[in-house]
Amino acid sequence: MDTLVDDIGSFPLPSQISRKVFDRAYVLARKALIDGKDLKTDDFLVKNFYHVILDSFRKKIEAGLDVVNYPQHYDIHKQFTEAIHEAMNKGTYVVEEKNAIIPEVHVINEKAKQLSEIYGQKISLRVCITGPMELYLKEIGTTPYKDILFMFAETVRRFAKNSILNTKYIKTEVVSLDEPSFGFQDVQADMDTIFDVMEKAFSFNGVVKQVHLHSASRIREVLEIENLDVVSLEYAASPRNIEVVSKKLLEKSDKSIRVGIARTDIDAIFAELYERGITKPSLEQIVENEETIKRRFLTAKTKYGEKLTFTGPDCGLGGWPSQEAAQLLLKRTINAVKFAKTS
Numbered sequence: 001m002d003t004l005v006d007d008i009g010s011f012p013l014p015s016q017i018s019r020k021v022f023d024r025a026y027v028l029a030r031k032a033l034i035d036g037k038d039l040k041t042d043d044f045l046v047k048n049f050y051h052v053i054l055d056s057f058r059k060k061i062e063a064g065l066d067v068v069n070y071p072q073h074y075d076i077h078k079q080f081t082e083a084i085h086e087a088m089n090k091g092t093y094v095v096e097e098k099n100a101i102i103p104e105v106h107v108i109n110e111k112a113k114q115l116s117e118i119y120g121q122k123i124s125l126r127v128c129i130t131g132p133m134e135l136y137l138k139e140i141g142t143t144p145y146k147d148i149l150f151m152f153a154e155t156v157r158r159f160a161k162n163s164i165l166n167t168k169y170i171k172t173e174v175v176s177l178d179e180p181s182f183g184f185q186d187v188q189a190d191m192d193t194i195f196d197v198m199e200k201a202f203s204f205n206g207v208v209k210q211v212h213l214h215s216a217s218r219i220r221e222v223l224e225i226e227n228l229d230v231v232s233l234e235y236a237a238s239p240r241n242i243e244v245v246s247k248k249l250l251e252k253s254d255k256s257i258r259v260g261i262a263r264t265d266i267d268a269i270f271a272e273l274y275e276r277g278i279t280k281p282s283l284e285q286i287v288e289n290e291e292t293i294k295r296r297f298l299t300a301k302t303k304y305g306e307k308l309t310f311t312g313p314d315c316g317l318g319g320w321p322s323q324e325a326a327q328l329l330l331k332r333t334i335n336a337v338k339f340a341k342t343s
Contacts, residue, residue, distance in 0.1 A: 002341075003301065003308050005334050006067035006174060006258070008212060008232075009128040010316030011056050012323050013073050017048060025049040026074045027082070029103045039107070053107045059323055061119055063330035065312070067173050069126040070104040072316065076178065077138050080130050084139065084155060093139075093151035100158035102127065105165070105172075112170035123170040127163040131177035131211065132156045132201045133187055133194070144189035153200040161204045174310075176210035176232065177201060182222070183215030191221055202227035210258060210310070216241040223253035232258035234314045236288075236296055237265045242303065250307045257304055260314030261296040262333040263288055266321070286321070287329045293336035301340070311337060 013022055025048035029039055039045045056071035072079070079102070083095045105127060108115070115123055132152040140148060156177065164172045177198075187194070202209050202225065211222060212232040222231055233241045242259060250257055263269060266286075273281045301308055313333055317326040 004066040004310050005337050006126050006310050006312045007069050008316045009069040009072040010318030011071040012320050012326050017052055021048050033103055033106055034099055050107055053104050054111055057108055059327050063327050064334040067124045067126045069128055070108055076130050093148055095155045097158055100162050102163050105163045109165050116169040124173045126174040127172055128176045128178055129156055129159050131179040132197055134179050134181055136187055137181055142188050144187050146193055149197045153197045156201040157203055164206050172207050174208045174210055176212050178212045180214045182213055183217035198225045199227045216244045219245055223255050230256045230258050235259045236261055236263040236314045247304050247307055256307050256309040258310035259300040261311050262293045262313040262329055264314045264317055266319050283325050283328050286325055287332055290332045290336040293333055294340045297337050297340050
């Protein structure tokens, strides 16, 4: 399998839309969809949610990604915990099937035919969902209550299942469960419980199943999850991550790997530029050059060979200063990989 370029998910809001307005629109859009309403009948939602999602998604497609994550503009925890809070009012942590929706996926699916015709290709979609362990940490803490952990896993499974599309115009290729705290701060559950929770969360079919981690400290345990295809790691800003993951380890567990090859840690990038006396950096200075990104890709490809099935930027781009900067990073990453493949 050739190495495909995807992205982790988050993306800056357009400059003309404030965070406060978008967040309000997001909450209203989600409620409207659950109630069976058409978002296009509400001018506020059309302007501040519907068109925002479509325009951002198009910017990602136009960058040249092989698999495009929906533009995650909303808080990665609140996107799912708000639905969980509604379920808690009814005495459970399991979100009802009809409420386990990602509004961005609905909008993209609704416009899939038009997008497919504009770009002359079937839309390959990636869906990121905050994982059960991360959500549990956010809502409950580190003390493990097994029955509640499994409720979080079932909720995540429902969000994933409802986001799997497969039509003439669009296909959900990847569903990724994001577990950024795993290996840094963990639920104090035994590994058998963690395995069972993750297996349940991943109990859906028809897509490549990724788990996105920021730390490789517990990678051997993660690789034992049977219902998992690809482990995704930061590499550009955390080069030590791939030192502990060998190709042999992946082969033994029958897993592939996604490696981030372009830095997205924007605060650290700005700090490094400031130390060099660059207080107002241009887009060209913020984004790494293609040669640097290409070198990382070749290092990872040499190490993993056919086991490197996905690559792209390290993490999401939600904190980046503009959509133009984020799109330039995507373009340079894609160009670097394409150049490396042909050179």
